[in-house]
Amino acid sequence: MHQITPGTIARRRFDSKKWAPYLFISPFFILFGAFSLFPLLFSIYLSFNQWDAASGITAMQWVGLDNYIFALNDPWLLKSLGNTLWLALASGVPQHLVAIPLAAYIHNTFKRSRNLVIGAYFLPFITSSVAIAMVFNTLFSRQYGEINLLLKALGELPLLGALMPAEPIDWLNNSQFIKPAVAFVIFWRYLGWNLVLYISALQVIPRDLYEAATLDGASKRQQFWHITLPQLRPMMYLAVTMTIMGNLQTFEEPFILVGESGGAGQAALTTAMFVYKTAFSSGDFGTASAISWLLFLLIASSTWVNNRIFSRNERGTA
Numbered sequence: 001m002h003q004i005t006p007g008t009i010a011r012r013r014f015d016s017k018k019w020a021p022y023l024f025i026s027p028f029f030i031l032f033g034a035f036s037l038f039p040l041l042f043s044i045y046l047s048f049n050q051w052d053a054a055s056g057i058t059a060m061q062w063v064g065l066d067n068y069i070f071a072l073n074d075p076w077l078l079k080s081l082g083n084t085l086w087l088a089l090a091s092g093v094p095q096h097l098v099a100i101p102l103a104a105y106i107h108n109t110f111k112r113s114r115n116l117v118i119g120a121y122f123l124p125f126i127t128s129s130v131a132i133a134m135v136f137n138t139l140f141s142r143q144y145g146e147i148n149l150l151l152k153a154l155g156e157l158p159l160l161g162a163l164m165p166a167e168p169i170d171w172l173n174n175s176q177f178i179k180p181a182v183a184f185v186i187f188w189r190y191l192g193w194n195l196v197l198y199i200s201a202l203q204v205i206p207r208d209l210y211e212a213a214t215l216d217g218a219s220k221r222q223q224f225w226h227i228t229l230p231q232l233r234p235m236m237y238l239a240v241t242m243t244i245m246g247n248l249q250t251f252e253e254p255f256i257l258v259g260e261s262g263g264a265g266q267a268a269l270t271t272a273m274f275v276y277k278t279a280f281s282s283g284d285f286g287t288a289s290a291i292s293w294l295l296f297l298l299i300a301s302s303t304w305v306n307n308r309i310f311s312r313n314e315r316g317t318a
Helices: 006-046 066-072 075-109 114-126 129-139 146-155 175-202 207-215 220-247 252-258 271-281 285-317
Strands: none
Touching: 006 285, 066 285, 075 114, 075 175, 075 220, 075 271, 075 285, 114 175, 129 146, 129 175, 129 252, 175 220, 175 252, 207 220, 220 285, 252 271, 271 285
């Protein structure tokens, strides 16, 4: 029988103090490992296997790179990539071209009501996707939608009549107009998010820079180009990076507006939707995992290019 001495008790107290911090933070690592790290590693392994989830884990068959080769030769994947890139550019570029000058205008014009205006623009970002779908399904309705009614009213004006369509547009059932409609919804939803980012960056720009520029005779336009935009560059890099990562994973808006198929002619079938369709409709989880990792490579390469562009601009202005 071991004899307990004061030294042994002190050592035990020391050990408990040593391991207590690890014990307190262990729930995070357990949850991270179970719900983030394990699914990530499992999806990598799954991309090299053929597997029908209904047959159980033992039904996996190792196929090597066959899933990747099959995916890269699938015309539907190429179509979904084209749709994804189109929607990413058509909805992402206007977000920043509008958000930057709009943020500067709100920052300089509104004082007491600034938060109210920002909240109005930010509201679509926190609105339920189902509610957004209901609103825009009504707005894009062929017969009674407000957008077609507005185009009809504009068509009655003398100068604009020739530019307006003669018949109501079927926005969500015509492959020619599905992508512009979905891109507009994405732009409308995330404009407020970028607006908040840019306004937060504008609030930390020293006012001394503008005061000195005013004393030197610089106009408001010159101050915007030579002070505001250079000072916004770090936030622009962050905002554009987040837009690239988000838009290349576009799923909710087209899925809710036009359904799993991507609408007429699969005009709005994005790569994320194609992953979902391949996994849960076709039951091919191995190919779906391979496509998801190909999408990851596209996102990683796009963010790398964006980083190079902003780094080169920063060196050029240094």
